[in-house]
Amino acid sequence: MGHTIAEKIMAAHCGRDEVHAGEFVNAKVDFIVGNESTSVLAIQGFRRLGCDRIFDKDRILILTDHSIPNNNVAAAEYNKICREFSKEFGLKFYEVGRVGICHVMVPDHGYVVPGDIVIGADSHTCTYGALGALSTGMGSTDMLYAMVFGEIWMQVPETMKVVLKGKVRPGVVGKDLILYVISKIGVEGANYKAIEFCGEALDDVSLSSRFTMANMVIEAGAKCCFFDPNPETLDYLTKRARRPYQVYTADADAKYCQVLELDVSDLEPxxxxxxxxxxxxxxxxxxxxxxxxxxxxxxxxxxxxxxxxxxxxxxxxxxxxxxxxxxxxxxxxxxxxxxxxxxxxxxxxxxxxxxxxxxxxxxxxxxxxxxxxxxxxxxxxxxxxxxxxxxxxxxxxxxxxxxxxxxxxxxxxxxxxxxx
Amino acid sequence: MKKEMNGRVWKFGHNVDTDHIIPTKYLISLDAMEQSTHCFENVRPEFGKKRRDGDILVAGRNFGCGSSRQAAPLVIKNRGIACIIAESYARLFLRNSVNLGLPLVILKDASRKINEGDEVTVDLLKGLVVNQTQGTSYETEKTPDFLMEIYENGGLEETIARKMAALKTEEGEMQS
CATH class of the missing domain: 3.30.499.10 (Aconitase, domain 3)
Known part of the structure; x- marks a missing residue:
């Protein structure tokens, strides 16, 4: 039996030849991201437990984006906690005037590459699935665990295959496609699952649109999603990636829990x-x-x-x-x-x-x-x-x-x- | 973690999202207990005043959908809720609840089996929900062993504490 992209990436991150949907594993993480709103709980836990180490300063990033420039005293304190923690442990810190929304910054600055496992204390961490990474949101204590040990507990997800057929009309973009998909499967339609997007309609879907689509799979409950890198994606990675990478593709006989085929030729915004x-x-x-x-x-x-x-x-x-x-x-x-x-x-x-x-x-x-x-x-x-x-x-x-x-x-x- | 609980039910519908549980604007807070007073304020304004320690939440499908905020199960826990019974949970909410040691019970058709204000007893080990008001009892879905172990450890933070202590002992032995 073949394997899905999620199964292959997770096997590679827990030292196993293969893993199967439903199994619980401790997986190594390649990159961790948090924002001020969630990271502070992780940092407070770190201090409370008397932790004195992080697993790798180059693989953790706290980007303040929800409440910057500080909009009130509590936000100012939160951002200060993130700034001081980052300085203390040697994490790169992007100050106001250089920082932006984490899910725009992280891929644009080359921190995430195909085949990675990325966890983020933010639900929209699934955005990096556009690049072919297994990237998923988690909670603050998960972030804390991963910051210290460089791994985290995960369940290998079942995978749903979404095949977008036909040719998208001019003016139809990723947001329209993903809203349409969510309207078809519902806000719980992909709960706990990975989604593999494929189909000829994606040929005309830009990387920017793919980021939008990947970003919103959580709105159907999905854990993560995957797009096969197209030439635009590979070009983007050539210019930006900080690390070498491996692109994973699903086996022809991989097991899917559901295959959803949608013809999007007539889709309007x-x-x-x-x-x-x-x-x-x-x-x-x-x-x-x-x-x-x-x-x-x-x-x-x-x-x-x-x-x-x-x-x-x-x-x-x-x-x-x-x-x-x-x-x-x-x-x-x-x-x-x-x-x-x-x-x-x-x-x-x-x-x-x-x-x-x-x-x-x-x-x-x-x-x-x-x-x-x-x-x-x-x-x-x-x-x-x-x-x-x-x-x-x-x-x-x-x-x-x-x-x-x-x-x-x-x-x-x-x-x-x-x-x- | 307490394995058996008895409480009065607050009932919710399907797709209770994380903004219902704790609006985003309260996430940045320097006082966790004050933060928890805003739990459900937009959708059940009476909850803050009328909830009692040991109360139980009952909901339909996809409870806790939306954001990764750990504050969602945290405010529920801090408001004294003993456990949640729902037909299903959104992934991030489930994960955060396990990590925080807030018991979640999955009960098929929970919406039809339990009403607002019912008195309910939950036995986590036996996987049993007894509706004392209606005189009915139901088997729940089994929690996977892997997740039970995190619960048994007292949550993920406690797991980190133990793992850190073990690491430090190991390093101490290597040095001596």
């Missing part, structure tokens, strides 16, 4: 309605409802990359936002910010009436830079539209890709980019 990511509908249906938006949030680990900024800037070029709409734009990292600046995207956005902020997670978690008031509607390029997540418990979050978000900011209601 998707919008997820409040308050679960599985509530996706085609934008043409949603626009009939004429949903008036108060705010558009553009950014996050889901859609805060240069390609997203380019898509939005093209739509906003020469236009003005609707009077009643505020559009908060937050580039995912300083690199994304700078490239968008050089390419003129930022100027276009500001001319259109957007507020452009320094890289961070923004209002995605309802903390700062765009928190919602009672009754407000936000169209967001983020991953989650749970009740109250971005502010008041009676505010409403819709999710979309970059083009629908920018177009809707101009129109003032949720609409297809064709109409602006």
């Amino acid at each position: 998707q919008v997820a309605l409040p308050s679960l990511p599985e509530n996706a509908k085609p934008v043409s249906e949603v626009e009939k409802e004429h949903v008036r938006v108060d705010q558009v949030f553009f950014g996050s680990c889901t859609n805060g990359r240069v390609e997203d900024m380019r898509i939005a800037a093209r739509i906003l070029e020469g236009k003005k936002l609707a009077d009643h709409v505020r559009m908060v734009v937050i580039p995912g990292s300083q690199e994304v910010y700078m490239e968008s600046l050089k390419n003129g995207y930022i100027e276009t956005m500001i001319e259109a009436g957007c507020a452009v902020c320094t890289p961070n997670c923004g209002p995605c978690g309802g903390r700062h830079m765009g928190v919602l008031a009672e009754g407000e509607v936000c169209l967001s390029t983020t991953a989650r539209n749970f009740t109250g997540r971005m502010g008041h418990k009676d505010s409403f979050i819709y999710l979309s890709g970059p083009a629908v978000a920018a177009a809707s900011a101009v129109a003032g209601y949720i609409c297809s980019p064709e109409h602006v």
Whole structure:
């Protein structure tokens, strides 16, 4: 019997010839990432237990991204704890002005490569599956364990194969594909499982879009996902990877718990309605409802990359936002910010009436830079539209890709980019 | 860890997400007990005042979906909840609960078997849930041995403490 990618990578990380779905193993980790919101609990545990060592200073990174620049005293203390711990143990620390959202920074800085096991104290750590790494979110105590011992307990996941057939229409991006997949399988549809994405439709799906798709597999409960590296991915790795790597592929006779085939040839841009990511509908249906938006949030680990900024800037070029709409734009990292600046995207956005902020997670978690008031509607390029997540418990979050978000900011209601 | 518990039920539906359990805005907190007072505040505002130590949560499918926040099971634990009975749990919530030693019970059709306010007894070792109010009893899904061992150790932090101590003893012996 053949093996899935997850089984192969996990076997290689626990010194075994083979492992099978369902087994529990202690797996070596190649890289650990945390943010200030979760790492502080790990650091407090580290101090409480009197730990005096970490397994490898070059394989642990704490990136402050949720509450930077410090937005209140508690956040200031949290960021200080992360800064001091990093300095004490020789971890690279990216200070405000150099830091960005961890899931944009970690791959862009070459910290993760195909075949790795990466764990992160952040649910969206699954993002690096776009590069072919087994990458998954865990809790703070997991992070602590792995920081000290360089390994962590894991269960070998079953794998679901998602085959995307056909050819995607122009203007359809990774966000639309993943919202569609989640709408098909539901928010629990891939719980505990790995997903292997394949199919000819992926030929036209950029690496940036793949990061978006991988980022959101957790919204179907998945542990991790895998994309086979395409030429764009290999080129990206050549420029950025800090370590040599091995690309794993599944055996032809690997065992899958489910094979889902979806023809995406007719798929149009998707919008997820409040308050679960599985509530996706085609934008043409949603626009009939004429949903008036108060705010558009553009950014996050889901859609805060240069390609997203380019898509939005093209739509906003020469236009003005609707009077009643505020559009908060937050580039995912300083690199994304700078490239968008050089390419003129930022100027276009500001001319259109957007507020452009320094890289961070923004209002995605309802903390700062765009928190919602009672009754407000936000169209967001983020991953989650749970009740109250971005502010008041009676505010409403819709999710979309970059083009629908920018177009809707101009129109003032949720609409297809064709109409602006 | 306590193996047998008896408590009053707070009932929830399917897909209770981590923002329901503890909104993201409270994650950065310098006071864990104060943080726990915000548990369920958006979806069950009365929970904070009316919960009692030893109460039990009952829910449908996919309890704890969403973020990796360890604060989710932590605030539930800090609010004195003895255990959770649900039809299924999101992976990250399950992982964090095991690591923190918060008992999770998987019971098929839990939503139909237990009502709000029922008195329920849970026996973790026997894998049994008894609904005292309705006079019914049910077998639960078995917790894998690997996870039971983490529970038995008192959670993952305790496991780290033991492993650290063993390492230090080993190093001491090598030096002497």
